[in-house]
Amino acid sequence: MIHAEVALYPLKTDNATNIINNSLQSLQGQGVSYQVGSMDTHIHGEEEQVWRSLKKLFDEAQSSGGEVSMVVTITNAAD
Helix, strand or coil, X not given: CEEEEEEEXXXXXXXXXXXXXXXXXXXXXXXXXXXXXXXXXXXXXXXXXXXXXHHHHHHHHHCCXXXXXXXXEEECCCC
16 A cells, blocks of 8 residues: 655646646546545555556646646555
8 A cells, every 4th residue: 555645736727726626536436545635635545546546637637738737745654
């Protein structure tokens, strides 16, 4: 199991909240557990599922047609 703390930043847009919310919906059905906070999201799961979820999250935000920055911290330390 690994844990990722991720913050997604859509750039040069007035629609950041919608882009973030739509991207977070892509985590459903990925086999990970996640908790959305005010500034970041915590994702827990098997290593491959977490990596796949991070890519899905970024790809969904990027599909909005704008620039995106994503900051991720990953650990395998137990909670």
